Ligand SMILES: [Zn+2]
């Protein structure tokens with residue numbers, strides 16, 4: 001493949017471009033639906049307000065309140081003095097692996113994640129909104145309450161094994177993140193009045209957010225991400241355009257060169273034919289004439305059959321079978337008839 005490197009580079013670039021465009025579109029969508037989402041105060045009027053809406057739902061709304069467990073709050077596993085309503089424990093392995101070039105690089109691999117949740121609501125004085133399916137939130141701001149790194153003690157055999165397998169464990173890290181009860185957060189999602197309780201749940205309109213940031217900070221963050229994605233799209237687009245231009249130019253030059261070569265060959269061929277025509281004897285008998293064009297003298301011997309039956313001009317076109325005996329042509333040579 002002549003354009004292998006260029007094609008691979010172009011393919012990779014277009015792939016990155018596609019991913020950037022996808023990200024950009026999702027950021028843009030987030031900004032738009034966040035801007036359109038009404039910010040509602042959690043108070044005694046909220047139930048009435050939501051109940052008056054179509055299907056007793058607001059597709060995408062922003063509420064702020066204090067995280068309050070419904071029931072007894074969970075205790076953190078690693079730091080029992082902390083209580084909360086959501087808990088994620090992650091165990092990851094730090095290891096060094098040998099890459100293609102033989103260099104060892106550090107990696108962090110998530111081995112195990114376990115999460116726990118309990119019913120909770122966002123409260124403001126006497127009113128509250130229950131949060132449903134909090135773990136599926138796109139942005140979920142939790143507090144890290146435990147983070148411990150334990151270096152591995154490797155034996156001699158582990159080192160030998162690691163040398164051959166290309167993977168060596170360095171240590172294990174355990175972290176625990178908790179959404180503490182009593183923390184003040186912003187929740188964004190679908191607000192629904194279900195019987196007598198207000199619920200905020202994942203929405204078909206936009207992602208669920210449970211964050212310590214305010215609505216305006218979130219919008220600002222997404223706007224910034226959108227702008228930086230636009231710069232990446234511009235850079236990738238420019239690289240793609242340059243690569244396409246380069247490939248097209250190379251293709252054009254190749255075609256042009258082929259055309260020029262063919263032209264030179266044709267001119268040479270023509271000159272040779274004319275030269276032959278000038279040197280040919282005139283007044284030949286029918287037996288001496290080429291059986292194909294019956295104009296030029298017989299000039300070529302066909303092998304292995306041995307027939308001398310065609311002129312040089314015709315021999316350029318006849319390549320497979322002898323026109324006299326239909327035998328296969330292995331080779332042809334100039335014949336000199338004295
Ligand atoms: Zn001929």
Ligand SMILES: [Zn+2]
Pocket residue numbers: 302305306307322323324325326327
């Ligand atoms: Zn023959």
